[in-house]
Amino acid sequence: MPMTRTDVVSSVAQRAGLTTAQGDAALTALQDVLVEALRAGEAVRIQGLLTVERAERAARTGRNPRTGEALEIPAGHVVRVSAGSVLKAAVKS
Structure with missing residues (x-):
């Protein structure tokens, strides 16, 4: 949980x-x-813990899962979070 x-x-x-x-x-x-x-x-970098940054996502073509119809998804922004060395080591052990 x-x-x-x-x-x-x-x-x-x-x-x-x-x-x-x-x-x-x-x-x-x-x-x-x-x-x-x-x-x-x-970007926000907390040494050894994590990096949080804003990234651009390009426009792309997607599909409506119900109908299969193609649709254009506009460009936008996403948040990317990367684990630092402390988090990576914690997962390995």
């Missing part, structure tokens, strides 16, 4: 010696920083 936001806030607060409210404020602040940076087209 995946960790929920509440689980993450509790764990962060406990490990950092914070109250749950302070842990929630820290997680909300991180979220705000990520959103603002991605909106501005900047």
Whole structure:
């Protein structure tokens, strides 16, 4: 079962010696920083942990799965998240 936001806030607060409210404020602040940076087209790199960046997706032709009809999907932006060395090592062990 995946960790929920509440689980993450509790764990962060406990490990950092914070109250749950302070842990929630820290997680909300991180979220705000990520959103603002991605909106501005900047990448966020947390050494060893992860990289989050905005990437462009080209326009492409797709298919309606129900009818099989071809349709044009417009260009847009996506978020790419890459695991850092700490996360990669954690998965291997």
